[in-house]
Amino acid sequence: MKEFIQQFTDKNIIDLTSVLQLRSNFFLVSDELKELLAKTKHVPSFIGVALGEKKKIFVPSTYLLSKIVDSTENKVVVNKQGAWLFICGRHVYARSIFSFNKSQKIDDIVLVMNEFNECLGYGQVINPLDSKKVAVQNLFDIGDFVRRERRK
Amino acid sequence: MEKSVTFFLDRYRRLGSVVKPVVLKQSIRVNTLVRSEKEVVSRLKSLGVELSKIPYTKFGYFIDKSKFSVGAIAESLLGYYFLQGSASQIPVEILDPKPNELILDCCASPGGKTSQLSQFMDNKGTIIVLEKQKHRLPALLNNLERMHCHNIIAFHMDALKAERLNLEFDKILLDAPCSGNFASEPNWFEMHRNFNTVNNRAALQRDLLSAVLKVLKKDGILVYSTCSLEPEENELNMQWLLDNHNVKLERVDSIGDPGITNFFGKKLNPQISNCRRLWPNKTNTEGFFIAKVRKL
Numbered sequence: 229m230k231e232f233i234q235q236f237t238d239k240n241i242i243d244l245t246s247v248l249q250l251r252s253n254f255f256l257v258s259d260e261l262k263e264l265l266a267k268t269k270h271v272p273s274f275i276g277v278a279l280g281e282k283k284k285i286f287v288p289s290t291y292l293l294s295k296i297v298d299s300t301e302n303k304v305v306v307n308k309q310g311a312w313l314f315i316c317g318r319h320v321y322a323r324s325i326f327s328f329n330k331s332q333k334i335d336d337i338v339l340v341m342n343e344f345n346e347c348l349g350y351g352q353v354i355n356p357l358d359s360k361k362v363a364v365q366n367l368f369d370i371g372d373f374v375r376r377e378r379r380k
Numbered sequence: 381m382e383k384s385v386t387f388f389l390d391r392y393r394r395l396g397s398v399v400k401p402v403v404l405k406q407s408i409r410v411n412t413l414v415r416s417e418k419e420v421v422s423r424l425k426s427l428g429v430e431l432s433k434i435p436y437t438k439f440g441y442f443i444d445k446s447k448f449s450v451g452a453i454a455e456s457l458l459g460y461y462f463l464q465g466s467a468s469q470i471p472v473e474i475l476d477p478k479p480n481e482l483i484l485d486c487c488a489s490p491g492g493k494t495s496q497l498s499q500f501m502d503n504k505g506t507i508i509v510l511e512k513q514k515h516r517l518p519a520l521l522n523n524l525e526r527m528h529c530h531n532i533i534a535f536h537m538d539a540l541k542a543e544r545l546n547l548e549f550d551k552i553l554l555d556a557p558c559s560g561n562f563a564s565e566p567n568w569f570e571m572h573r574n575f576n577t578v579n580n581r582a583a584l585q586r587d588l589l590s591a592v593l594k595v596l597k598k599d600g601i602l603v604y605s606t607c608s609l610e611p612e613e614n615e616l617n618m619q620w621l622l623d624n625h626n627v628k629l630e631r632v633d634s635i636g637d638p639g640i641t642n643f644f645g646k647k648l649n650p651q652i653s654n655c656r657r658l659w660p661n662k663t664n665t666e667g668f669f670i671a672k673v674r675k676l
Contacts, residue, residue, distance in 0.1 A: 272533045273521060273536050278524070371457060
């Protein structure tokens with residue numbers, strides 16, 4: 229998780245001392261919840277604030293993405309159609325990007341934002357952002373909430 | 381004979397309602413943990429979704445018209461609202477959870493009412509969430525994340541074993557597993573519903589009631605609900621509860637008819653009229669039964 233955050237920012241946006249790992253999932257846990265959990269002597273499936281899950285790659289929670297948004301310049305803003313296609317699991321065409329950080333280069337990891345400045349997921353720059361090609365490869369999008377239930 | 385549509389329809393008629401197929405409006409609950417009610421309503425309206433306020437809920441809206449499914453658009457995925465039946469928003473309103481209380485939510489998946497509890501508590505206090513069925517856990521955990529619920533500890537655990545948690549709760553929500561009803565399940569009558577299903581569910585519900593009352597603080601509140609229309613799972617279970625536990629039934633201030641106190645000639649405790657029974661034809665909702673129990 230730490231490595232994932234560092235792709236976007238060096239700032240300490242999460243208090244790592246309050247992070248609890250349950251199997252492959254990470255949670256941010258308050259002292260109040262920790263105390264109660266200790267009383268129960270049981271292992272939970274979910275506690276506090278979900279931060280993400282370690283799979284082949286780290287799958288961040290929407291909370292974690294929202295924390296990263298304010299601390300990074302690595303983002304592209306896509307138009308309405310691009311946003312819809314992205315949350316359907318598709319990659320981002322350069323033509324649907326209407327704003328990006330000019331210092332962004334190939335292989336960079338970027339957040340994908342919609343016109344309302346809401347984070348829809350993230351991806352990797354695979355072609356110049358002002359080209360005519362697929363520019364950002366989808367690595368995670370919020371449509372995963374729907375797709376992951378179908379998978380399980 | 382007991383399986384037949386006519387049998388159940390005739391039974392409902394004798395209990396107080398002529399039941400016909402109903403077309404339910406889709407409804408949502410705006411999640412103010414993420415965005416204000418005003419922002420969400422205005423955003424949906426800008427997308428061409430026509431909404432009207434559900435008068436008997438705090439944050440509920442009917443979807444009057446929409447050209448697309450509101451379940452998979454970005455606003456839904458970002459947790460701005462939850463697709464939740466209008467009647468199923470009532471139990472949490474009746475429980476009235478407060479910030480800093482310790483709440484138990486039994487049989488919680490898929491998490492609509494759980495996230496509503498978090499919302500009403502403004503993510504303060506704690507909700508202990510139990511779900512017995514492993515295959516229902518992913519949906520629950522998904523929804524807790526999506527709806528920004530931050531005051532929850534969820535266990536893969538049978539609510540019958542709630543005592544093992546070593547905790548005592550201020551309030552408990554028991555939305556019990558039930559035999560369902562035709563309004564929320566169009567093929568309900570064809571699903572081999574009969575009195576074995578109803579009686580098995582009623583027995584399980586009594587076991588659950590006994591189990592969770594053990595972990596409720598004295599003077600604490602338990603809200604019991606089902607989406608069944610069968611008195612065995614509702615009023616008769618409340619009669620059993622009054623006969624076997626030191627509790628009283630408080631008034632459920634909501635839409636619906638009073639709980640039935642005359643079951644085919646058998647007089648039930650008058651306190652049961654404090655419960656609410658939502659007949660789909662009368663309330664235009666899914667069928668529902670809600671009881672508010674205070675432990676004495």
